[in-house]
Amino acid sequence: MKTINHTWRKLALTTIALLVLVSAATAVPVRTQAAVPSLQDIRVAMFMQLPGKYDQTTAAATFQSAGGIGLGVREPDGAHKWLSIPAGESVRVAVDDYKVKLLETKTFTSAWSVYQYVVSAKGTAYITSVKKNGALHYQIFEGAYKSAAESASAVSRWNADAKLSGMLGGFKPAAQGPLRLETPAYSSKAAAEAGAEQYGAAGFDAYVAVRAGASGPVYSVMIGGASTAEELKTLQADAAKAPSSASLKPVDPTSRYMLIRPDYANTGKANDSQTLYMFPLNDMKVWLTPSGEQPISLKERSGRTYRGSFELSAFNGKLAVINELPFEEYLYSVVAVEMYTSWPLEALKAQAVAARSYALNKGLGFQIAHVVDTTLSQAYNGTGVEKPSSIEAVEATRGVVALYNGKVIEAIFSSNGGGMTADAKEAWNNEVPYLKSVPSPDDVSEKGLYSWYRVVLPSGQLGYVREDLVTDSGQKTSAGSRILELTADGTNIRKHPLIQEAVPVVAQLNKGARVVELEKVMESNPMRWIRGPFTSTELLTTLNLRVNPKLTAPITALEVSSRGVSGRATGLSVNGAELTLASPDTIRSALGVGGSLPSTLFDIEETGKVVILGAGGAQSTKSDESRKVYVMGADGKSAAYNGEYLYAMDGDGDIRAASKGAAFEFRGTGYGHGVGLSQYGALSLAQQGYDYEYILKYYYKGITLAKE
Template sequence: MKVPKVALWCGKGLMSVLLAAGCFQLSGKALAQPVDQIRVGMFMDLGSTYKSTTAAVTLSSSQALTVGFNTSAGHSSLVSLGAGETARFSVDSFRVKVLETADLSAATAAYKKLAATADKPILFAAATSAGQVYQLYAGYYASEQTAAAAVGRVSAAASAYLNGQTPAVKGSKHISAGMYASEAEAVSAAISIKAAGFDAMVALQQAPDGSSRYGVWIGEAANDSDLAALRASVSSKLPQLTLSDVDVNLPAFIVRQDVSLGQVVKHYQLSGNDAKGWIDGGSDIKVQERSARSYRGAMEISSLNGQLALVNVLPFEQYLYAVVGGEVPSSWSAEALKAQAVAARSYAEFQAGSQSSRFKIADVVDTTLSQAYNGISSESPSVIQAVDATQGEVLMNNGKVVEAVFSSNAGGVSADPMEVWNSGGDAFASVSSEGDAAAVKGQKMWYHVLLPSGANGYVREDNVKETGTFTGGGLAKITVTAKDTNVRPLPQIQSDANPVAKLNPGEMAVVLEKVEESGTYSWVRGPYTSAELLKSLQGKTATAAPSPILTLQVTQRGPSGRATEVKANGQILDVKYPDLFRSAFNGLPSTLFDIVQTGSYTVLSANGTTSKLTGASSTVVLSASGQSTVQGSGTVIMNGDQIARSIDKGEGFMFMGRGNGHGLGLSQWGAKGMADAGYGYQDILKHYYQNVTIIKE
């Protein structure tokens, strides 16, 4: 397929797709054995690699769940949650204790204040001999220092409710006050210790024989010095107690009552070095903090960099039920769904079990940084059938599983590896992707129009009609057919963008060009000012971009026409790898783009001379009201393909492109187009991936 042509305005141009920074190696992993389970990271703090955090997770299921630990000896089940019962989980890390009060309304008001800040709160209820008290915490934090730094912020936010109390840093160091036969006995002992003025809590521990037992822990010190002082004070006031250090090598849950959600629920706070909590038993565990989605398999909880980490562990093939349904519509034909299933399986198997996994405790994550994974809600009979029909099938190249990356829409031609990461890989090459046009099938076209005021924008074809009249320059005129028809800044309906203008029947506009609706196949972004681009470019280039940006040109393209070099004012914008241009320029859908400078154009005359036309130039304006010579906004020029452009008063840069995503490997819309044309899934895969075989493990 020929690369789509784009009007050339300022030097050579074409148009332009999201791989996570530095994530794909474009190589293969030797096939060892089929993967039975996969670990999907949902909440983790891995710094710049992946960061999605929450103070606590709220879990429930339509079936009974068990709560225990994941140890080298296997999974334990210590307590049960009934069907429909909600419980919350967090980790025993550094935090700030904000206040303790018997006034629930005050505690709740302070909670709401903190909930609007970055210092996320948790509100516990605790029984004392004098009645119920409420303990408000903020956090969690990676270190004692970061928790200490938060004290001032927390104090300011909750100042109206402190009533003389001083927020203080707390941590995971505790003193054991003995073991008890039941939870009730442990609660009673904790209440008596509280009466002496010490924090005490019940801890669910796993005995060496695997059974459960309840202990009473005193305090939550942030460091050894505080712990030693606490122990001396407890020994002095309560000499009858037999105190010992908590064995940090044994996993435990501090059992608390959580009232953060407006109701009392059990809260299990994971404690212990390298402890891993394990919640299992249901086939639909709901995670409230993940948009209340439900997931197959089990949930593993641990502490990573002082933050709660939540990993969904489930059968590999069941993971694909949700991935395929999350990546493409379930209404697509069976062959397109099968192609997606094999690509997704290959990609996930490449990642699973890798000793060098960049996600540390997980094989993949649940976002498009890996593959879209939205749980059971993404499943459907057609998707399950496609996954089952291809069970175990993966793409192989030179005896290795292919890291089968894919994107939404290649824009008519897939990417070459050098256009994405400056690297190769013989399973990937630029190929035609005619099926991508399936994304615009049935969509309305849009008119790019010039208004009498000199402003320009877009109106959808079903809201206007051509009048049969033309300007002196040969451009068609239209009138609208509906009252208050919006003239949009881009050829798409945007609820968050004000219209350029409104037109009514009888009012005229000049047609500059007719374009496809901006979407996954073709798109328009901008215009962006120099200031907006400079802000977006910050941190994306090795050398600071020139300021202000006066010219912006694509100066090199790869085999598919994607931008591999862009210059601003003649200076190369030295991004680490070409696909980074997408985020560098305000989040473009792809790198298959052309840049149109809206405030000026370089005009090439028939005799080869060039001249620069700007919005301040005195030239002919072809507007809806006729033709005249003016200065400023509304200037129009036309290229040899009869495509016109309006020169805006201010300098700006429009990006006009095709495709959505990095464009490497399988194009999802291209696969749909091929499947609709009668191709089988293996033909589709072998078109987009080179030198591959499909094997069943």
């Protein structure tokens, strides 16, 4: 097994102050350059489908503002307001596309049960209602399909669902499309609602629709929901028996309108609905803007509130939700999410310039949006996270960007460089002149943390317990290991030295229980961490999600086959064979059981591997369960050892827990890809008194800073 030489890393950390003093002399002030790029408004995608790049979709988007919302459309000549949504009232928006009508019933409880089942089955579900034949009918629709063929396939799929069929009470799912008939305009919304009831009384699905008029909104009624031209002809023939049938005309597929329907998805109550506005599957763009000073909230993004306006459109056949806002105000949130707002202002200013440069470098990287709101671009959580310090950092650096050879850089950053940042080639196999490996003072993340003990439980299990939850019992095992005693009831013994919901609890012990100490380690943190041990089966599962051809044989040997200039793993071998991975950075996810490894700067311990010294100095190696270890008892008889762990003492008196079968533990440093700015490194440098210009130039080699 290859290991990292940690000596140079310790030297790098201790000499960082000297390095920064030498480099500080080269710092130059920010200067203005005519070619500096700028951006007035940024477009941030919350939901959209962009194959191969971003795929987060929602059936509908729910908006609300304490100051009210203006709802309308956005055209090439600007935004046009159609309606005013009152303060505090929620409004939902979706695409009027192709769907499957799964159920129509007069019983809300039946409809709600079907709706919940479809959601649990990962379907795109809607629950709405329509007045028809003198009664209120609840309808369940599924899907956001862009063609009749797609919706027809969905009908077959849902018809094959035996559980759903049993819930439908004989109702037969059918395709539903956006091909409808429409009346002329009515004199008012109330008149249109009365007209819809008339068509409903004749047995038609009838909905009020709104359009833009010369002096305000204009309302009409649309009936039906055909998915093909043939179905539309049938609808026209049936509609000939309806009142005022001569005035019904097919809806122009290129026209701008919004259907107005009640929606129960968020309330779950028959007597409490929200208004759903559905716009056509064409190039129409719905535009929502705050009526007052209060921001708009988006329920499907955890109810967060956002500056600026929202644009909704049909993109690649799915609902796209874009937040458009002033670029610098977008950074208020990014800085607050990406870095602790309690950190020194110079660190926050460095983050502001990096975030600004990154976004400018990407351009319209998502076709209809510059960035997305997740860490695929930069985390952006709206106004709720903004703090005075994050706003100050943005305003103090307003317009400042990082350039290399006159072009704005891709200002990559990560949480913690692990003592040495990565070269871009170590992460993604590409050379970038300003993204080079540098020593980084990242151990500041360990300040104030507890140590943890790795312990053996009375049951024979292994786990970690925090140092403040145990005390020395004053006793030792025959091998000299300390026996610790728990000081509180209900103490969780965890698989990793970290309190997190995702970290499994091995056992729970009460006050007075005794455990045997194996080692003392630092609490896992962005600088230093432990993961595993993971079994061969666990690693096979996660590796086979990333490699092709798939691995079939049990993993008995796992090694880092190559490392980059910072010591990060750039290659892996399994059972002596090299793995083919998309990029070195994918090693993190390829080896992550229950979540990616924090970084690729790690060592691997084969916990099932034991070298046993036999008679005459002969050595024997055990790496998995295929070889038995025999233990001789006091009676001189030997027997196969069947415990979960074999505890072996080396020549230095250190005790190691060797697993029964093949398993692998990862101990590493750093958090993230490690390329570019290290956020904890920026914190340390700022604490040492360095300004944001120096911090940026230290992590991005050869750059200049310029202001528009």
